[in-house]
Each structure stands twice: as structure tokens, then as C-alpha cells.
Amino acid sequence: MEVEEHQSNIWEGYVDWRNKPALRNRHGGMLAASFVLGVEILENLAYLANASNLVLYMRHYMHFSPSQSANNVTNFMGTAFLLALLGGFLSDTFFTSYHIFLTSAVLEFLGLNILTIQARSPTLKPPECDQQVNSICQQVEGGKAAILFTGLYLVALGVGGIKGSLPSHGAEQFDASTPRGRKQISTFFNYYVFCLACGALIAVTFVVWVEDNKGWEWGFAISTISIFVSIPVFLAGSSSYRMKIPSESPLTTIFKVVVAASLNSCIHRNPSGAVVNMVPSPPSNPNTTSREEEATEEEIKAVIETETPSESLKFLNNALTNKPIHPSLECTAQQVEDVKVVVKMLPIFACTIMLNCCLAQLSTFSVQQAATMNTKLGSLKFPPASLPVFPVLCIMILAPIYDHIIIPFARKATRTEMGISHLQRIGIGLVLSTIAMAVAALVEVKRKRVAIESGLFNETSNNKPLPITFFWIALQYLFLGSADLFSLAGLLEFFFTEAPIKMRSLATSLSWASLAMGYYLSSVIVSVVNSVTGSSTHTSWLSGSNLNHHHLESFYWLMCVLNGLNFVIYLFWASRYKYRASGRSSE
Structure with a gap:
């Protein structure tokens, strides 16, 4: 009896930070999600404090042209957000969102440290513009440029990992299978965006003022401190988190289903070309017990829903067959x-x-x-x-x-x-x-x-x-x-x-x-x-x-x-x- 009660108290498919089964009365819920919301304020402050004003740093301190400065900033921001796909992929496949956040935060911290040191040290920046001829400016190059872009793209890698893991980590603290849990997930995402705005408010007011009036080394330093503080804040909620256990690569699943469907559509497995044995047949063993024979309608319906593919996107149903071309291309209805x-x-x-x-x-x-x-x-x-x-x-x-x-x-x-x-x-x-x-x-x-x-x-x-x-x-x-x-x-x-x-x-x-x-x-x-719109006669x-x-x-x-x-x-x-x-x- 105690064993059954203990099993019912376990979040199936989830573990805690020590990799032990997560418990319903101890892990997850609004308390765990609140740590994520607090971390998001600090993380977005660290990112936007520089991203919102970075074009001026590129133009006036690294001496890039206006178009080069704009392109550098666009490439940095675009790369950071695209790398969120990498963070999400790793969170689903190899590591938990918990570990991806911590690793990404450390990477962003290292990148901001590099940028802070460069902004503070005149020897790591290009010479100042000629005071007599203001247009003569030496653009950052060589080792100094390498330091700049190493710091920037370490920050981009860290930001991508955090954006790809933190929102799902927070939402996973609620049970999406219940109406109450779905409402809590909706509330979480509303306040996640609210916390994004809180961090952005500090970044585009106080930190921008510091960068313009006190120097960029102070702006980078504030971002560095912010992302550093986010790590212990996140760790403080460790005992309350529940983490989804990583499973098969989602990209592998997608690739396998698409390839199997394409190949099987060209090679018919029976005269009609239909997929066979997609739904398991009911047991025909004459020695079946009466309890097995008296399967309820709900149980039968559940089996059919699990094993029978839907009618939409029928092309992908071709991936299901009892004789796959190769064992690695065997797909389930799920x-x-x-x-x-x-x-x-x-x-x-x-x-x-x-x-x-x-x-x-x-x-x-x-x-x-x-x-x-x-x-x-x-x-x-x-x-x-x-x-x-x-x-x-x-x-x-x-x-x-x-x-x-x-x-x-x-x-x-x-x-x-x-x-x-x-x-x-x-x-x-x-x-x-x-x-x-x-x-x-x-x-x-x-x-x-x-x-x-x-x-x-x-x-x-x-x-x-x-x-x-x-x-x-x-x-x-x-x-x-x-x-x-x-x-x-x-x-x-x-x-x-x-x-x-x-x-x-x-x-x-x-x-x-x-x-x-x-x-x-x-x-x-x-x-x-x-x-x-441009031509020889019109600009x-x-x-x-x-x-x-x-x-x-x-x-x-x-x-x-x-x-x-x-x-x-x-x-x-x-x-x-x-x-x-x-x-x-x-x-």
C-alpha cells in the first residue's frame, strides 16, 4: 500500500536536481517558477544593457563605419536568438534545461568579462580618432578585433542557451495535463514577458545612462554582475525544481519519419500500397483469462488512439509499416x-x-x-x-x-x-x-x-x-x-x-x-x-x-x-x- 502511494506521488518522466524521481508534493509549482522569473529579470538586463546601445560602441569606440556597426549588431542579435534552437535541442536531448542554463550563464559571464576588460584597457582598443582630422579613425583589427568578437559571440552563445532553456524550464514546473496546470502555464508566460520588460526597463534607462556618461566599461561591468548574480538566484530554487528527463533527439525523430515516409511511398508493401498492421489486433489466444476478455471500451479506445495515425498529413503515415527498409527507419504511430x-x-x-x-x-x-x-x-x-x-x-x-x-x-x-x-x-x-x-x-x-x-x-x-x-x-x-x-x-x-x-x-x-x-x-x-528604387536618375x-x-x-x-x-x-x-x-x- 505504501509502495503504491509512493509511486502515485512521483512525477513520471521528471527528476530533481540530484537526478532522483521528482515528487508531486515537493517539486514544481509556482514557488519553483518564481525563481525562473527572478532570473529572467537579471538575464535580460545583462543582455539588453549592451544590445540596445551596442551600435554606438561599435561606431565611436571600435571605429566601424555606420553600415558595418549596424551589421555587426544585427549579426550579434540574430545569432544570439538563433542559438536558442541549439539550447532547446540540447535541453530536450542530452541534458536537462537546468544544466543548460547554468552552462550558458557561465559562458555569457565569461564573454562579458572579456568585453569589460577590453573596454577598460586602452591598449586593447584602437587608437582614438585624430583630433585635428576627425574623419581619420583606425578601425579595430587583428588581435583586438579577435578579443571583441570572441567576447561578443561567447555572450551570444550564452544568451541563446538561456533563451532556449529557461522559458521551458519554468513552464515545466506545472502539470500541463490538468486545467489548473494549463492556466498556471498561461500565467507563467504572461509574467515571463513581464519580467523580460522589467530587465529591459533597467537596461534602457539606468545602464544606457551609465554607458553614455560614465563609460562603457561600467556598462559591461553592470551586465557582468547581473548575469553572475542570476546564477546563485537560480541555484537557490534547485530543491524545488522538477526537470524533464532528456530523451531521443527530436531532430532524429523528424528526420527518421520524413525519410521513412518518402522511401515507403515509393515502395509499396502490399498490392494496394496501404500500410499494414498499424493497429494491433485483439488477443486471439483461447487461454486468455476472462479479465483480459472483458477489456473495457475505454481501454480499447485508448489503444486505438495511441496506435492509429490520424487522417491529416497522410503522406507521413507511409512511415508506418511492419517491414521497414532498414531497422533504423522503423517508426511508431506516436x-x-x-x-x-x-x-x-x-x-x-x-x-x-x-x-x-x-x-x-x-x-x-x-x-x-x-x-x-x-x-x-x-x-x-x-x-x-x-x-x-x-x-x-x-x-x-x-x-x-x-x-x-x-x-x-x-x-x-x-x-x-x-x-x-x-x-x-x-x-x-x-x-x-x-x-x-x-x-x-x-x-x-x-x-x-x-x-x-x-x-x-x-x-x-x-x-x-x-x-x-x-x-x-x-x-x-x-x-x-x-x-x-x-x-x-x-x-x-x-x-x-x-x-x-x-x-x-x-x-x-x-x-x-x-x-x-x-x-x-x-x-x-x-x-x-x-x-x-535606386537608379541613375533617382536615389x-x-x-x-x-x-x-x-x-x-x-x-x-x-x-x-x-x-x-x-x-x-x-x-x-x-x-x-x-x-x-x-x-x-x-x-
């Missing part, structure tokens, strides 16, 4: 269904890349727009690199309101468990980002009109700001901040809850991969626009040193149209998607 789930999620993932392409404008043209405007608040001059404070504050205000007011009301109104579904949240984010691009275009038209009326249209120096407050730029920041709240929290929860349990960390990492691809897509669109839309001569409003309208078309495509795929847990169509 593996086929897991791969189907991943394939169905990919169109949703693809549709969010354009949304993140719009978000990328926050750190590029929007900052340049604000730099030409009046950024004073009374006697205080607001640094353009701190402009992300507007979407950050928007997220911090909306996240609790959404979780404690909007969602409970929606649950009562719709009489559904989620209230607002994951796909609806993502769709709202797409709509808000489209509106943000339209607002950005209208604000740019107004900014140019003021530049013409004030006689500063041909002024290239930022020493003469336009007589228009930068608060106009805050409008597009607020819409994009709201879009980020709905889309990122919705994506994280969607990928975590819908993905097979063996692939949760990797699937959750797709949210960050979408962000990275959005940055890359933004660079591609800018290059294509300049190539198409391209986005070229030249004077922002007033750009056709930035046309670029924003183009982004608005592209995102609108993307939303239509998203509606097509979202309406066809059936939630894995309930099997019902999305709303």
Missing part, C-alpha cells in the same frame, strides 16, 4: 503523430517572422527618427537608445491587466478554458504591428513637414533638432510594444503546450528563432528596396546621410502592406489548425 504536430506548427511560426521584422524597426529607423527630434524632457535630455522604454512600460502595464482582468472576463464570456486562444493572441499581435507601421508612416510625414516648415530639411547635423517632440515616435513604440506582448507570450505558450513533450524546449525556441529571422528579413527588405528610398531625404514613410507603408498580407495568410493557416489537446479547430 512518432508519426509528433512529427505531424511539428509540421502543422511551422506555418504559424513562418507567419510571425514578418511581425518580428516590424519589431526590428524599433532599434533601427525609429531611433534615427528620434535622434533628429527634440528629445528633451524639461532639463533632461532623453537618449535615443532609451526609446524602447515606451514599449517596455506598455508591456509592464498590460501584462498584469491581461492576466488578471482580460483573461478571466474572456473565460466567462466564451466559457472556454483559455478565454483567448494562443492563435488569437498571435493574430492580435499581427494586427497591432500592422497598425504600428501605418502610424509610423503618418508620423514620418508629419516629421518631414515640420523639417520643411522650419527650414531644417537639408540639415544633416543632429545638433539642430527639429521643433517637434520625440513623443510622436512613442506612438509606434506603444503599438509595437503591445504587439510584442500578445505575440511573444502567445507564441511561447502555443509552442510549449502544443509541442510533443519530448520536443518542448526546441519548439519553444522557435519563438526566439522567429525574432532572429525577423531581424535578418529586415536587412534583406532594406537591401531589396534600395536596389529596386534609393533609404540611402544617404540625411534622413529627411529618405522616403521612410513609403518604406513604412510597404511594411504595413506586407504585414497586412501576412495576416491574411496567417488567418488561412490559423483557421485550419486543430489544437492538439482538444482536437477542436482554432477560433
Whole structure:
């Protein structure tokens, strides 16, 4: 009796930090997740403290050209988010998310130490620009450049590992098989985004001010201390964590099912080409006991659901056969269904890349727009690199309101468990980002009109700001901040809850991969626009040193149209998607 009670108290498939079976009354829950939320504040502070202002460090201290500085920052941020896939893959396959976080935090700590030492030591930086001829600047090169990029990409590797492991580690503290657990997971992801914003708020205000006024070595030092403190904070929750036991590589499963389906579709195993023996036959042994003969309808149904593949994506059903071409290509019905789930999620993932392409404008043209405007608040001059404070504050205000007011009301109104579904949240984010691009275009038209009326249209120096407050730029920041709240929290929860349990960390990492691809897509669109609009008689839309001569409003309208078309495509795929847990169509 005691043995049965002890077994029922064990979280099946989970272990604690000592690799012993996790217990229901001791491991997991909100207490364990709260340590993750605290760590996320420190981690995002360490990352964004430098990422938000790094282009200025590259330009003024490492003496890269403006285009090189922008490309270096884009490559750094894109690589960091893409490496989240590596962190998620390792968390699912070889190590627990617990160990991946600790390893990644140490790597980021080492990278920030290297950057801090270089920023503090004049001998590790290129010589200062010639005071007589300010344009003569020696770009960082050789060993000094190697130190810079070693530090940067150690940070990127650490950030990727943390982003790929920490969200799923926090969500795994709740039981996704119960309605209460699913509600707690939803709340966790809302507050995960809230904590992201908390760290970002400190980064784009206090740390940016320190970097601009006290020196970059102090900015890097604050980031180093922040990521160092996150390690003992995370370790403090060790006794309460439960960790999913690593299993077969999700990439191996996907590859095996796709290859087996492709080969088997070409080689029919029977005259009709149908898959045989996909559902086990009932026992025919005449000596079967009466208890075995009296299997309940529920048990039979459970066996059929486990062993019978669904009718969707029938091509993948070809992977099932009783005579595989090679033993290594033998697939189970569960593996086929897991791969189907991943394939169905990919169109949703693809549709969010354009949304993140719009978000990328926050750190590029929007900052340049604000730099030409009046950024004073009374006697205080607001640094353009701190402009992300507007979407950050928007997220911090909306996240609790959404979780404690909007969602409970929606649950009562719709009489559904989620209230607002994951796909609806993502769709709202797409709509808000489209509106943000339209607002950005209208604000740019107004900014140019003021530049013409004030006689500063041909002024290239930022020493003469336009007589228009930068608060106009805050409008597009607020819409994009709201879009980020709905889309990122919705994506994280969607990928975590819908993905097979063996692939949760990797699937959750797709949210960050979408962000990275959005940055890359933004660079591609800018290059294509300049190539198409430039000619021997006309300058391209986005070229030249004077922002007033750009056709930035046309670029924003183009982004608005592209995102609108993307939303239509998203509606097509979202309406066809059936939630894995309930099997019902999305709303």
C-alpha cells in the first residue's frame, strides 16, 4: 500500500536536481517558477544593457563605419536568438534545461568579462580618432578585433542557451495535463514577458545612462554582475525544481519519419500500397483469462488512439509499416503523430517572422527618427537608445491587466478554458504591428513637414533638432510594444503546450528563432528596396546621410502592406489548425 502511494506521488518522466524521481508534493509549482522569473529579470538586463546601445560602441569606440556597426549588431542579435534552437535541442536531448542554463550563464559571464576588460584597457582598443582630422579613425583589427568578437559571440552563445532553456524550464514546473496546470502555464508566460520588460526597463534607462556618461566599461561591468548574480538566484530554487528527463533527439525523430515516409511511398508493401498492421489486433489466444476478455471500451479506445495515425498529413503515415527498409527507419504511430504536430506548427511560426521584422524597426529607423527630434524632457535630455522604454512600460502595464482582468472576463464570456486562444493572441499581435507601421508612416510625414516648415530639411547635423517632440515616435513604440506582448507570450505558450513533450524546449525556441529571422528579413527588405528604387536618375528610398531625404514613410507603408498580407495568410493557416489537446479547430 505504501509502495503504491509512493509511486502515485512521483512525477513520471521528471527528476530533481540530484537526478532522483521528482515528487508531486515537493517539486514544481509556482514557488519553483518564481525563481525562473527572478532570473529572467537579471538575464535580460545583462543582455539588453549592451544590445540596445551596442551600435554606438561599435561606431565611436571600435571605429566601424555606420553600415558595418549596424551589421555587426544585427549579426550579434540574430545569432544570439538563433542559438536558442541549439539550447532547446540540447535541453530536450542530452541534458536537462537546468544544466543548460547554468552552462550558458557561465559562458555569457565569461564573454562579458572579456568585453569589460577590453573596454577598460586602452591598449586593447584602437587608437582614438585624430583630433585635428576627425574623419581619420583606425578601425579595430587583428588581435583586438579577435578579443571583441570572441567576447561578443561567447555572450551570444550564452544568451541563446538561456533563451532556449529557461522559458521551458519554468513552464515545466506545472502539470500541463490538468486545467489548473494549463492556466498556471498561461500565467507563467504572461509574467515571463513581464519580467523580460522589467530587465529591459533597467537596461534602457539606468545602464544606457551609465554607458553614455560614465563609460562603457561600467556598462559591461553592470551586465557582468547581473548575469553572475542570476546564477546563485537560480541555484537557490534547485530543491524545488522538477526537470524533464532528456530523451531521443527530436531532430532524429523528424528526420527518421520524413525519410521513412518518402522511401515507403515509393515502395509499396502490399498490392494496394496501404500500410499494414498499424493497429494491433485483439488477443486471439483461447487461454486468455476472462479479465483480459472483458477489456473495457475505454481501454480499447485508448489503444486505438495511441496506435492509429490520424487522417491529416497522410503522406507521413507511409512511415508506418511492419517491414521497414532498414531497422533504423522503423517508426511508431506516436512518432508519426509528433512529427505531424511539428509540421502543422511551422506555418504559424513562418507567419510571425514578418511581425518580428516590424519589431526590428524599433532599434533601427525609429531611433534615427528620434535622434533628429527634440528629445528633451524639461532639463533632461532623453537618449535615443532609451526609446524602447515606451514599449517596455506598455508591456509592464498590460501584462498584469491581461492576466488578471482580460483573461478571466474572456473565460466567462466564451466559457472556454483559455478565454483567448494562443492563435488569437498571435493574430492580435499581427494586427497591432500592422497598425504600428501605418502610424509610423503618418508620423514620418508629419516629421518631414515640420523639417520643411522650419527650414531644417537639408540639415544633416543632429545638433539642430527639429521643433517637434520625440513623443510622436512613442506612438509606434506603444503599438509595437503591445504587439510584442500578445505575440511573444502567445507564441511561447502555443509552442510549449502544443509541442510533443519530448520536443518542448526546441519548439519553444522557435519563438526566439522567429525574432532572429525577423531581424535578418529586415536587412534583406532594406537591401531589396534600395536596389529596386535606386537608379541613375533617382536615389534609393533609404540611402544617404540625411534622413529627411529618405522616403521612410513609403518604406513604412510597404511594411504595413506586407504585414497586412501576412495576416491574411496567417488567418488561412490559423483557421485550419486543430489544437492538439482538444482536437477542436482554432477560433
